[in-house]
Amino acid sequence: MKIIEAGQVDQALAFPALIDALETGFRGDYGMPPRQVFQLAGADAASHDGFALLPAWNDSLIGVKAFTYFPDNEAAGFASLYSKILLFDRQHGVPLALVDGTSITYWRTAAVSALAARHLSRPESSTLLLLGTGRLAPYLVAAHLTVRDIKRVFLWGRDAGKAAALQARLQRAYPGVEFVCIADIASQAGDADIIVSATGAATPLLQGAWIAAGCHVDLLGNHSPDRRECDSALIVNSTVHVDSLDNVLREAGEILIPIAEGVFRADAIAGELKDLCRNGISGRRSAAEITVFKAVGTALSDLLAAQLVLETAAS
Numbered sequence: 440m441k442i443i444e445a446g447q448v449d450q451a452l453a454f455p456a457l458i459d460a461l462e463t464g465f466r467g468d469y470g471m472p473p474r475q476v477f478q479l480a481g482a483d484a485a486s487h488d489g490f491a492l493l494p495a496w497n498d499s500l501i502g503v504k505a506f507t508y509f510p511d512n513e514a515a516g517f518a519s520l521y522s523k524i525l526l527f528d529r530q531h532g533v534p535l536a537l538v539d540g541t542s543i544t545y546w547r548t549a550a551v552s553a554l555a556a557r558h559l560s561r562p563e564s565s566t567l568l569l570l571g572t573g574r575l576a577p578y579l580v581a582a583h584l585t586v587r588d589i590k591r592v593f594l595w596g597r598d599a600g601k602a603a604a605l606q607a608r609l610q611r612a613y614p615g616v617e618f619v620c621i622a623d624i625a626s627q628a629g630d631a632d633i634i635v636s637a638t639g640a641a642t643p644l645l646q647g648a649w650i651a652a653g654c655h656v657d658l659l660g661n662h663s664p665d666r667r668e669c670d671s672a673l674i675v676n677s678t679v680h681v682d683s684l685d686n687v688l689r690e691a692g693e694i695l696i697p698i699a700e701g702v703f704r705a706d707a708i709a710g711e712l713k714d715l716c717r718n719g720i721s722g723r724r725s726a727a728e729i730t731v732f733k734a735v736g737t738a739l740s741d742l743l744a745a746q747l748v749l750e751t752a753a754s
Contacts, residue, residue: 440534443748445542451751455585457550457744458557464497464743465716471495471739473685476662487663493738500749501527502742504540510639520544524745538745547744548637548736549578551682551712552657555732556633557586558715558722559680560655564632565590570624570644570668571637571660572596572605579635580609584616591617593627625649636660636668647672652727658693662735667692674731675702678724682712682734690735712737 474493488511493504506522513519522540527533556564564587569576572594583589592609596602602620609618621627628634628649636645638660647670650656656677658668674697681687687694688705697703712734715722723730 441536441749441752443536443538443752445539447752448539448542448546448748451748452546452744454550454553454582457546457747458554458582458586460747461547461550461554461740461743462557462716464739464746465713467497469495469497469739469742471683471737473689474736474738476690493736493741495738495742496529497739497742497746499529500535500742500746501529501532502738502745504543504738504741506540506544524741526742526745526749536745536749538748540741540745543741543744543748544736545575545578547740548575548659548734549582550744551734551737551740552579552635552659552732553582553586555657555680555682555712555715555734556583556655559730559732560587560633561653561723561726562587564588564655566593566630566632567591568593568595568621568624568627568631568634569637570595570635572598572601573637575637575659576605577609577612579637580613583633583635584613587633589616589633591619593619593621593631595621595624595627633657638668640668641666643667643670645669645673647674647676650676650729652729655723655730656732658691658731658733661692662686662690664690664692664695667696669693669731671697671700671702673729677729677731679708679731679733680710680712680715681708681732682740683737684708684711686735686737687733691733693733 476491479488489508504524524538524540526536606618606620629651633655635657
């Protein structure tokens with residue numbers, strides 16, 4: 440059985456190849472039971488420490504990702520996320536590989552975000568607003584630059600120093616794109632063609648009133664039912680797509696809170712990522728439509744990314 444560490448994952452994966460692999464995989468046949476997320480300290484505790492299991496399979500592989508999420512870890516000198524993916528042969532169930540799941544998570548989250556934007560953002564989109572300056576941020580920028588001709592990227596983070604460091608890093612990597620740090624989301628949100636939010640915010644950072652017609656919004660940072668990155672108005676005023684109905688309707692406060700308020704219904708969700716990939720539903724219906732894609736993570740995207748790593752390592 441192969442042991443594939445983070446550095447090997449980074450060497451094997453690239454955009455847009457991973458985005459294309461996800462599109463093909465979501466279009467095909469697969470199994471994906473609901474993921475199981477456990478709050479280790481109990482639902483009523485102040486701690487949000489969690490453990491999760493994500494199983495999936497296709498015609499080639501069976502996979503299960505296990506991860507821990509301890510949001511306060513960085514203060515103690517540890518990463519907030521640890522993860523491994525175990526792969527088995529689909530034909531006989533033989534264990535094939537143990538793959539670093541943390542690096543896979545960064546790659547596949549960014550690829551899913553860009554895949555949704557490929558289907559839902561306006562083709563002429565040229566301005567991206569990125570909320571969040573954590574480890575996922577460079578992957579998100581890299582992925583989105585491969586699906587749209589982005590000319591300007593606004594960067595927002597709670598820590599101005601981290602935002603400035605990210606801006607300098609990205610400007611060196613992509614000299615043909617303008618990267619600008621901003622302090623106020625409200626003043627720039629209306630100028631963005633695509634907004635990607637990948638933060639640990641517990642209360643809304645994005646207000647529906649700030650969003651311009653034709654904007655596409657990706658919400659990636661939250662997977663708790665009592666937290667959210669946007670207000671109810673944004674959900675109510677948008678066409679909403681999700682990565683997985685099962686997962687989102689258990690874990691995503693962005694959707695569950697408006698439902699509890701009585702201003703949104705689950706059956707108003709336009710569809711899942713697989714529907715976009717299979718062309719079972721239309722993506723963007725007009726240039727003025729506001730679209731939202733809410734993702735909490737899927738086992739299939741982990742499996743497909745790990746599969747691409749395994750195939751690349753074997754070639």
